[in-house]
Amino acid sequence: MDSRFDAVIEKVKKAKRFLVVSHVNPEGDAVGSLIGMALALKGLGKDVTAYLEDPVPDIFRFLPGAGTVTHSLAGASGFDVTFAVDCGQKDRLGKGFIALKEPGIIINLDHHVTNDRFGDVNVVVPDASSAGEVVYDFCKAAGAVITKEIATNLYVAILTDTGSFRYSSATPEAFIKAGELVRLGASPWDVSMRVYENYPAKRYKLLGLVLATLEVMKVDGAGPDNAIAMVTVTQEMFRQTGADKDHADGFVNYARGIEGVAVGLLFRETGPGGYKVSMRAKGGVDVSAVSQLFDGGGHANAAGCSMKGSLEEVKAEIISVLKEKIMEAAVTGAGARPPKAMM
Ligand SMILES: [Mn+2]
Structure with a gap:
């Protein structure tokens, strides 16, 4: 019993x-x-x-x-x-x-x-x-x-x-x-x-625009499988497709899902000069340690935070911290942890 x-x-x-x-x-x-x-x-x-x-x-x-x-x-x-x-x-x-x-x-x-x-x-x-x-x-x-x-x-x-x-x-x-x-x-x-497999077509129209923004960035000195991939969603993309923020749920996983990538990022414009940053790691880097520096939260493999500034500024801030964490993990050899629940 x-x-x-x-x-x-x-x-x-x-x-x-x-x-x-x-x-x-x-x-x-x-x-x-x-x-x-x-x-x-x-x-x-x-x-x-x-x-x-x-x-x-x-x-x-x-x-x-x-x-x-x-x-x-x-x-x-x-x-x-x-x-x-x-x-x-x-x-x-x-x-x-x-x-x-x-x-x-x-x-x-x-x-x-x-x-x-x-x-x-x-x-x-x-x-x-x-x-x-x-x-x-x-x-x-x-x-x-x-x-x-x-x-x-x-x-x-x-x-x-x-x-x-x-x-x-x-x-x-x-x-x-x-x-x-x-x-x-x-x-x-x-x-x-x-x-x-029941999404509205506008979600895929939005995904097309978002994937076109994909950048993959190698981190010098961190060795293989430690690249950062990022995609961006703008308010203009929502206007163009008629989709809303909920339709972008999960898009960050496309960035993480790339060969050789340790962390995937999604930058979602929330309004003028504001971005929500979603981070997904494969297990080698604790992205919640990054999000917490910007008053965000989450888990080791799934975290997020809100930031102010232009897209260039927000990206530069996140990437500089993330690169440090990736280098630390590469040095200490923190083992790969499989992702835990996202929520
Ligand atoms: Mn639950």
């Missing part, structure tokens, strides 16, 4: 009215674990409201139950229990939830190592690839039936948070649970088509 959920199950048994919430700017794990949890509780005969402050991203609207997610808690009250999934800090659940008077007992199910345990009950599993895995374990422990609909949501949570089973978070456990979810009805092909 999985005793990690004993306190959770005891609360669930006594309660009727449930709220399930996840973080602002939701991605696949937030949406999938939220809906999966909500459907599981409904299956246990509970009254459930699923809430996200922000809209469900277009690519996840196909998820069974996505249409039941509400985006306002105005007038809502009297919850016995709130489940927060995939969220490390309470304020990331959004203003609407913070303003809610009666969330009931807050149960925090998550996998972020930085989770501050804001719940009344906390099950935080840093070894889990995704909150989806934690919800899966809850379902098993609570005896909730994992229907095809739940399986599809939890499969998407695991798939997206492991970068399609490519990051170091793609553990044997993640594969075993994903396999079980496929057995229960999740369709890898259907999900893959919906999530990864």
Whole structure:
């Protein structure tokens, strides 16, 4: 028996009215674990409201139950229990939830190592690839039936948070649970088509313009496999294509994905004299150490920061720091670490 959920199950048994919430700017794990949890509780005969402050991203609207997610808690009250999934800090659940008077007992199910345990009950599993895995374990422990609909949501949570089973978070456990979810009805092909091959044409028009800006820069003295690659997205490109910033998600990976490149950079113009810089490393250089110098954040292999200045100035600043880090890593021979989760 999985005793990690004993306190959770005891609360669930006594309660009727449930709220399930996840973080602002939701991605696949937030949406999938939220809906999966909500459907599981409904299956246990509970009254459930699923809430996200922000809209469900277009690519996840196909998820069974996505249409039941509400985006306002105005007038809502009297919850016995709130489940927060995939969220490390309470304020990331959004203003609407913070303003809610009666969330009931807050149960925090998550996998972020930085989770501050804001719940009344906390099950935080840093070894889990995704909150989806934690919800899966809850379902098993609570005896909730994992229907095809739940399986599809939890499969998407695991798939997206492991970068399609490519990051170091793609553990044997993640594969075993994903396999079980496929057995229960999740369709890898259907999900893959919906999530990864369902983009509007304007995204590809934008990508064409962005890839035309590609520069690859060798770092003198750092040896092979230590080049920097960079691409740029401008406001003019958004105007020209009708695409928006969300359509540029993931473009930085094209820069990282080049042979001999250690770090890929994407410079996105946010307004006059402002840029968002996204950095992706293959494992030899800790790009979060670079982003932190500019008040940004992230992980060793995926980080970002906002900067002021012209494109030339911003590039020059980032590249000079990055070159130092690449030289340090080349000297100390910091081994290649496979990318961990991006989020
Ligand atoms: Mn997650």
